[in-house]
Amino acid sequence: MANHGDYSPEAHAAAEAKVRAAGIFADHAEVIVAALPGVPDGHVLVAIVDEEHAFTGTHHVANDEIVARVPELEAAGWAMVFTTGSDVADVRRRADEMATLARRRAEMITRIRTRRD
Template identity: 50%
Template sequence: MDISPEQIEKSRRTIRAAAVFAENSERIVAHVALLPADHVVVAVVTEDYLFDGVHHVARTELVERVPALEGANGWAMVFSQGADTAHVGSRTTEMISLAEKRIEMISRIAARRQG
């Protein structure tokens, strides 16, 4: 496992991005209601923490489209029919929690290696 300071910073950036998704949960959910059959909503946050919109993507195109939409340093979250603001909120809370746990784990490993 890479325990570099860059990995901690990457997790901190993920926490900030999760907050942007949460702030835009109503916009995300508004698009869920408009989904065509066999499509999902892909919400995107740029590397500068700007909400970059919501896209309807065919399930068969997810593997290609999601990386293209999020770019090299952005984030994307995928939501299916039926997602509501509570669901978006729980997903972003989980995203934050996982990033915080990663920071804690990297910090503990780094401390053990130094001490």
């Protein structure tokens, strides 16, 4: 994973890939929200997009296991965590925020690399 000081071509590609992943989450907002009623008390819903940019589904994760389980589920892809009560607009808004931040990161890397060249 890229850190804040990484302005490499790989970091730029990772930011662009995250923008694309955010779009996949937004495209599956209805599926994500449809899975929320089945989430047991004390759990959250974790939606996954894999490294190939495929939506691979959702998982129930206990609140006290989030720190360990989310990175495991995410693997080389991306995860978003949702709580009951989220609606389609919430999912799309959060996906848009994810894309906006990643796009800004890619743009910043481009600016910094341009100045260094």
